[in-house]
Amino acid sequence: AQSVAQPEDQVNVAEGNPLTVKCTYSVSGNPYLFWYVQYPNRGLQFLLKYITGDNLVKGSYGFEAEFNKSQTSFHLKKPSALVSDSALYFCAVRDLMDSSYKLIFGSGTRLLVRP
């Protein structure tokens, strides 16, 4: 069965500092990994995804994520946080062999960037 864990309910960083939001996953086959962001009273916005290739994936708004197969992780990172990055972040996984296209979401991590 597929699962996603986001171990931190909340991450607090100061503006200008690097940020990391953690995600680990479990799938029976090869993973298809995503990060989404949700601003208050808004739907989900796609940030980035990993399918194959380079383990470091670059996405929207300066975010990037590193796929680590041995640690089954896909942590979201940004070199310099902005106050406007404050939002709820979701990691999601799909098994590439799953023809149903279902996404399994983590519990979410709230990022607070203080000025």
Next chain:
Amino acid sequence: SAVISQKPSRDICQRGTSLTIQCQVDSQVTMMFWYRQQPGQSLTLIATANQGSEATYESGFVIDKFPISRPNLTFSTLTVSNMSPEDSSIYLCSVEVRLELNTEAFFGQGTRLTVV
């Protein structure tokens, strides 16, 4: 990409009533899904909306409570029936769009439902 329009964006409903949420996509898509996001929680898949046939429901969700229609490849509705306060959630429509090498999921803005 795909632009998804969900209506209503929010509603406050009396317990025991039903609400139908509409999802309109600006292009034809094969895969369409409905998710629920309970307060402070993550997204949970309710069902896959199948065009021309009955929806495929996930464990814990049943057709009598969440009937779904999918009359064509651009439109779907989700009804939340006989509502109780526990149904207060954000309901999101999602579509899977085929890109050149893979597929990508797009989400609507969500419908914030409060049951009183």
